[in-house]
Amino acid sequence: MGSYRDDADGAAITLNSDGTGTYVMANPTQADIHDQLTWKKEKNNYIINLNDSNYDTPIDARLNEDNLSLVGNDEWPNQSFKRVHGDFDVDNFLKEQHAKTSSSTTKDTHSKESSTHARAALKKWASDHHKDTNKIDNLKATTDLSEPDEGWAFVDDNGTEYAIVRNGKVYPRPVIDGGTSSN
Known part of the structure; x- marks a missing residue:
């Protein structure tokens, strides 16, 4: 099958011909x-x-x-990977990702990593509470909160806040929790 990498998320996946493989993500x-x-x-x-x-x-x-696409579900966000041609070493890939992220700012590194997991936590919460999980894929994740480490706010195209996710815990807003718009 081959090896695939997703540099945006710092993730890679290797699929071996015997039905086994490895998934890695730099954190x-x-x-x-x-x-x-x-x-x-x-x-x-x-x-x-x-x-x-x-x-x-x-x-x-x-x-x-x-292109290999992992299709999101209640526990996993969508991810897109590009095939790696030639030899691929997951340990070197992880080192490369850490070198890349350590040269960027701490906030950017934290933001890029945690938005994927925050969206997965929000989708799981929505599923557990019988909410529409398809809408979550279209929400924008932003850290424009009063404190930068408060978590992720998920907003629609109009700027309506649906939820804040902080350390994997979901804090729903009335628009998602009550199912009605607050505009």
Whole structure:
């Protein structure tokens, strides 16, 4: 199958021909994610199962030429990867990602990493509370809060705030919690 990288999220995935593989993600504030996985082809898609107690839902993956897309679900955000041609070493990839993020500002590093996880936490909360999870993919994640480390605010195109996610905890706003608009 091959190796694929997502430099925007600092993630990479390797799919071996025997149905095994590895998923890694550089994390500037905590331990890197380094999960073993299994995969199988099902019709035109692939089903990926991470050997990770935090994510037990199978992830749908689609391969289109050199692009591998992981399709988001209640526990996992959408991710897009580009095929790596030639040899690929996940440990070198992680070092490269850390070198890249350490040269940017701390806020940017924290923001880039945590928005993906904050969106996944918001989708899980929405699913658990029987809310429309499809809408969450279209919300913008912003850190324009009174305190920069307060978390992520998720807003629509009109600037209406739907929720704040702070350290994985969701603080819904009336527009999402009550299901009505506050405009």
